[in-house]
Amino acid sequence: MMHLFHNLVGFGSFKVALAGLLKLEIILHLATYFEYPPAKISELRETPGEKGLVMATLMEERGQINSNDISPLLLALDKLKLFGIMSSTRNLFELHTGKKNPEPLPEPQSRGKTKLFLEYLKSTYTLWFNKIQPIPYIRDHVACVDDIYIETGMEVTKRSPSNEKDLNPDVGSRTKKLKSYRDVFSDNVISSNRVILHGDAGYGKSCFTLKAAHDWCTGNISSPLKDVGIFILLPLRLLGDLSSLFLAISLLLMPGESRLTEDDIIEVLNNSCSVVILLDGYDEYPDKDSGVGTDIIKLTAGTMFANFKVITCTRSSCIPQDLDPRTVFIRLTGFDDNAKDEYIHRAVVGEHNEEAADRIKRLLSSSHVISDICQVPLFCVMFAHIANKEKDLVKFTSVTTFFRYMLTCFYNHMWRKKDTASSKKRNESPADHTKLNKVVFYDLTGSTQQIVWDKHEFKNKIGSKCYDELIEIGILLEDEVMEVNNTPGVSVHEHIRRREIVRFYHKLFAEWYAANYLADCARSVFTMWLNKTFERVNPLDLQFVFRFACGLNTKASQRIIEYLRKIDDGQSFASLCFFEQMGSEEDIIDTAKQMCSDGMVIGCSDSRLLQRSNIQILDIASKGQIPVTYLQLKDSFHKIDGSNIILSSGLDLPCPLSVATISIIKASDDLENKRVRNEEPSFQNDQESEDVTVSQDTVTKLLQYGLKSRALKELTFEGHMLPLSFPPESIPDLQSKDIKISWKLLNFEFRLDLQSGNWKMDDIKTIRKTILPTVSLENFISRKRETATILLLANGTYHNMVIPCLHFLGSFDTIYDNNIKLQSGLVVACPASVRRVHLAATGNESSRCHEDRALTEEDVLAIFQYSLQSQTLAEIIFEDYLLPLKFDHDGIQEELKSRRIKVYWRLNHRQCFLELESGLWKHHDVHYVQSIRDTCSRTVKFTKNQKASLQYSNIQLLVIASNHDIQIHGLHLIHTFGTTDGITLSLRSGVAVPKVSVKSIRITKQYTDSSTADENEINEEQIEGLLQYGLQSEYFCKLSFQECLLPLTFRPLSEELQTKARAVRVSWCLCDRKFLLDSESGQWKVKKADMASLQDRCSRDIFIENTASVLRQRSTIQELVIASNNTIPIRRLCLRESFQDIDGEDIVLTTGLRLQILTSVETIEIRAEGREISDTVIGGILKYAIQSHNLKEMKFYHCLLPFSIPVPDIRESLRSKKVIVYWYPSYNLGHNYQLHLHSGHWLRAGLVEITDKQYDEEVTSLF
Structure with a gap:
């Protein structure tokens, strides 16, 4: 790779030189500092060859180095204290490029730039979100986005709406509804850093972005954006020819007088720990199809600023390509009735004008058409404002009639204002839009879509009258933008210039005028030329061009619908256009015939308008007896109520009388498939991840629903979970009709046998291929696959196939009614022809179900009875289950023996068989006993991380060793000891160790910080029980504890136990100290050889600190007790912040x-860190202290003691022993008091009693 850069100079040669400095360790430090994704860091670590060049390229892609600036890299090296590398990098940059980079900015300067940057951003956003015009012509109604924004419906899915063909058909589009728009920014809801927020035209994407900007600017306490350091909002329609993100921010978001350069913006962003970038209008981004790798493309792909949260808003039909694989898709679903009501009150009539609100709501619900149209927020907003102004509204039958009326209102409003201003009425008509229609059509449908125009060029093309009229109404909006002039030879002053532009209030208006041009073409142009015009229009992006055109001209609608039906995925657009068309009843029926010939699909993501259009077409087909090939309900079936199906949108679907096949389809669950692949979904899961079985009653009603159709030949369920059988009497009418009921599950298709009510498969070859040689029911597969396997198993039995093995891998739950019930809840009957039943507890290694299973004797006997239902049974195998060590059930054992059935138990790769005569597990291997002897010559360990099955396997080995009188060197219980009754030893896992021939037992690390000392302590009863348990073995001679909490002293053992335990050595190792138990006295002692070192430690200060571990404190206490019992003087004991209370004598x-x-x-010190100690507690402490024969001093530091000590008997004891009690309220040793043992008062220096005022001063200083 190096040779590519040999001939480069400047920045290219610098990168080559830099690569030589970047060793792997430095690369990993930098990648972590720059917050590269873990996958990218792993890739850097594992990349063969020139890792430095790969890192240099990555830093360039992410804006951390460029040909003019490497300050982000220098700052990172400075923060990582790699000063030598930093100096070399700076020198190399200057050497190769001739440019100097400044020293890393000091923190105050960097913070100053960030502060200025944030001020500029908030100033720009405030201008934007404070000038919202809900409707173009109402210029006096300019609102803040916070006053008019209404929550719209949002659904999250992992599937891209425009790439469904590229996905595995098993991966579905199961959605999750968001509770609020704020969830988009919450990492607790959506953990991915890449989000696509999409919706159709008018669904409020731009309004969402401005509401987010408002939340960030105002620090809205209920918004996750309050914790975001930097929020970047970029309208992508203005980024033509701007490939640099930083230049775009500088030109669009910074004011003209900004003192921040591009380099400053790069520095600020690189040094921010929390950044959200919101890209508005990707569908309007001029460079989206240019093939140029702009920063915007890199952001959506996740190759730039991967640690920033980037949210891209776009139309559903225009999803970016090459997305980050973790991208989450959020679909805007529009206004429901509550949202419409809230908008009317908040933004149109006011909170308390119920009369006006009720009028508008009545108009909204006056027809299904307008109700469905106003699911689109833009249409709802315009309708509400127009309805509030206009007294008489026409009846709308389509989006076209609504839009035409809306434009009429715009013009009427303009003309009324002119009449009012001039005091005389004039008759006017709209300007000629012919030129406008053509210009907009060709600019929208060109290879590079244009939706922003130069003001003067556009005005010249369409005419001044048309332009001025649309500006006055508000349909066209003028704006001014900064742009880069890259013409060679321009001066620096002209490099960045201002340009006046014009755009439509909303892209829908542009589509309206383009549709007018298309309608004129479609009714007059020859068909052979017309298709070329149609092909310019992408229905995914410009569906309203087709829809409006259909509503504008009848002949155009027929031609457009015919064209759409013939293109890929054009059926849904054709349905919407059908809803718009105007024509005679005969024309409508002819169009309906064409549309029904290819069948009908109603999907869950279809708008209510599209669903209603399809239902209307089906109704026309039913009344006109037009044959419909099929009807598919894709994820849109909700329930069946009475005689109608209720769709997920809430619409009713009466039974279509002329449909030949009805398919009710449920796409596979994406979350479930991710669970199978061992992946985590990138948005937080809800309760929809499990398949729910459709009830028998619902299925029966669906069957009765289908029977109403005179043409129905087949009713199909696909992807749903259905009952495994039906009572034949529940479907009597089906038996008299030739209707096929089928169920498509995964790759299998079953038909309902109307006589038996069971699902049958006639494909013998598929059954044989699937169930032979082994039928596996695995806990980690989907419930659908389990269901399909059970059905195939039943069909194999029905066709008299011998099944070699029925394997339950981690899926067995219990025996229910002599059938096996799986953990999924499904029930499996025993096939009459199975030869082997194999139950494994865990399944394969990729399974997440590793929980160990213990089976009781009753469980095992029930499994025997289940398996014995097979007439060909030869073997029963248990694998990795914990089974009883002995069985005693003569009847079952005798039947197994008489049928010569073998029973095996595999545990941790050891296999034994059940000897049916004795009920004991045995081994075939004659060398096994010797291997046990070898194993037991070493200590057998039980650790907390061991699976219970491994522990049980080891216990099995120990029991067999004991039965062969093999001495077990030792048992070592590491954090696993539970309890003992002196006969068995119970581990924390619940596994019990019976009597074994053990020589020593060792208990280690029984203490955990998560519990209190009392909960962790091994008490006297347990220690006695351990002795009794061990003494069952004639070899037992040693019991040891390490890093455990034990009692400081014991009551003497019983005479019988003392006699037996004399030969047993009990030791306790704690924090490098070792203690031995004297079984007669119950005292812990140290070896005589260790006594001198104990005396030496006690001659120095001994501290018990609050920061010390419980084990360290217990070790110190134990040494102090031993010293006290042996009258070894303890010079000074200091309780440093560790004193809590006095309880009795302790x-x-x-x-x-x-x-x-x-x-x-001799001396006791208590350091209490500003705590107040009551007179009761201080009396208890002094009473505790005077029990020492050697006591000389008591000292209290940094605490508040009572004004006087009212315990004369204790003071007298202290005085008789000449003990001095000091009080140091602070750590100023020169500032102290001494207790006057006669009066109980505190004395200052010079033996003067403390006054009330002085005591109050001590209280104030402490608290």
Whole structure:
């Protein structure tokens, strides 16, 4: 790869030189600093060859180095303290490019640029979101987006709406509804950093972006954007010929007087830890199809600023290509009735004008057509404002009639204003739009779509009168933008210039005028030439051009519908155009015949308008007896109510009387497929990830629904979960008609046998291929696949096929009514011809279901009875289950024996068989005993991370060893000891270890920080139980504890246990200290050889600190107790922030440990860190202390003690022992008090009693 750069100079040669500096360790540090995705970091680590060049290229792509600036890289090296590399990099850049890079900016300067950048952004956004015009001609109604924004419906799906053909057909488009638009920005809901927010024209994408900008600028407390450092909103329609993101930000978002350069913007973005970039109108982006790798393309692909959240808004028909694979798609679904009502109150009539609101709502619901049209927020907004102004509204039959009326209102409003201004009425008509229609049509349908024009050029093309009229109405909007002039030879001053542009208020208006041109062509041009005109219009992007054209001209509609029916995926557009057309009843029926000949599809993502159009076509077909090949309900079936199907949109679908095939289809669940592939979905899951079986009652009603059709030949269910059988009496009418009921599940198709009510498959070859040689029911496969396997198994039995093996891999749950019930809830009957039944607890390694399973004797016997239903049974195998070590059920065992059925148990790759005579598990291998002897010569460990099956396997080995009188060197329980009753030893996993021939037992790391000291302590009863358990073995001689919490002392053991335990050594290792138990006295001791070192430690200061672990504190306490019991003087004991309370005769520490009375301590210090100690507690502490025979001093630091100590008997004891009690309210050792043991008052220096005022001052200083 290096040779590509040999002949380069300047920046290219710099990158080659830089690559030589970037060793792997530095590359990984930089990638982590720049927050590259984990996958990209792994790729860098594993890339063969020139890793440095790959890193240099990545940094260039992500804007961290470029030919003019490498300051982000220098800043990163500075932060990583790689000063040598930083200096070399700067020198190389200057050497190769001749340009100098400044030193990394100091933090205050960097922060100053960020502050200025944020001020500029907020100033620009404030101008944008404060001048919203809900309807073009109402110039006096300019609102803030916060006052008019209404929540619209949003659905999340993993599937791209424009790339469905490229996806696996098993991966569906299951959606998840968002509760609020704010969820788009919440990492708890959508974790992906790449989001596509799409919707059809007029669904409020741009309004959403302005509402987000408002939330960020105002710091809306309910919005996740309040925590975002930088928010970038770019209207992509203005980014033509701007390939640089940073230049676009500079030109569009920074004011003309901005002091920030592009380099400053790069620096600010690279140093920000939280950035959201919102790209508005990708469908209007001029360079989207240019093939140029602009920064916008890189952002959507995830190759630039991968750690930033990038949300791209676009029409559903114009999804970017080459997206980041983790991209999440959010679809805008429009206004429901609640949203319409809220908008009317908030933005049109006011909160309390119910009369006006009710009038508009009545008009909205006056026809299904207008109700469906106003699902589109733009249409709803315009209708509501027009209805509020206009007293008499015409009846709308289509979007075209609505749009035409809306434009009429615009013109009437303009003319009324002119009449009012001139005080005389004049008759006017709209300007000629012929030129406008043609210009807009060819610009919208060109190879590079144009929706923004130069003001003067556009005005000259369409005419001044037409232009001025549309500007006055508000349909056209003028604007001014900054643009880059790349003409060779231009001066620096002219490089960036201002340009006046014009655009439509909304792209829909442009489509209206283009449709007028198309309608004129379609009714007059010869058909052979017309198709070329049609082919210019992409229905995915410009569907309203076709729809409006159909509504404008009857002849045009017939030709357009015929054309759309013939193109790929044109059926849905044809249906919408059918809804728009105007013509005679005969023309409409002829068009309906053409559309029905290829069948009908109603999808869940179809708008209500499209669904209603299809229902209307079906109704015409039913009344006119027009044959319909098929009707598919794709994810749109919701329920059946009475005689109609209710779609997911809420529309009623009466039974179509002329449909030959009805298919009710449910796409496969994307979330379920991701679970199978061991992947996590990139948005937070809801409760829809499991398939729900359609009830028998619902299916029966659907069958009765289909029977109403006189033409129905087949009713098909695809992808749904249905009951595995039906009572034949529930479907009597079907038996008298020749109607096929089929169920397509995955790649299999079953037909309903109307006589038996069972699902049958006649394809013997497919059944044999699927169930032979082994039928596997696996817990990690989908429920649909389990269902299909059960049906195939039943059909194999029906066709008398011998089934070699029925394998349950982690799927067995229980025996129910002599059938096996799976963990999914499905039930499997025992095939009469199965030879082997194999139950495995875990399945294969890719499964997530690794939970171990313990089966009781009753469970195993029930499985025996289930398996014995097969007439050809030869073997039963249990794998990785925990089974009883012995069976005693003569009847079952005798039947198994008489039929010569073998029973095997495999556990951790060891296999044994059940000896049916004795009920014991045995091994075939004659060398197995010797292998057990070898294993038991070493310590057998039980750890907390071991699976229960492994623990059980080890126990099985220990039991067999004991039965062969093999000595077991030792048991080592590492964080696994549970309890013992002296007979068995129970582990924390619930597995029990019976009596075994063990020599030593060791318990390690029983303590966990998540519990209190009392919960973690192994008490006296448990220790005695461990001794009794071990003493069952004649070899037992050692019991040891390591890093455990044990009692400080024991009550003496019983005489019988003492006698047996004399030969047993009990030791306790704790924090590098070792203690031995004296079984007669119950005291812990140290070896005589260790006594001198204990005395040496006690001659120095001993601290018990709050920051020390519980085990460290217990070790220190145990040493203190041993020292006290052996009258070893303890020079000074300091409780540093560890004192909690006094309880009886013990001090309680903050960890819950207790410090018993120490009779040989000389000085006790308590450091309480600003705490107030009551007179009761201080009295208890002093009473505790005077039990020491050697006590000389008591000291209290940094705490508030009572004004006086009212315990004369304790003071007298202290005085008789000449003990001095000091109080240091702070750590200023020169500022202290001494307790006057006669009066109980505190004395200052010079033995002067403290006054009330002085005590109050101490209280104030502490608190």
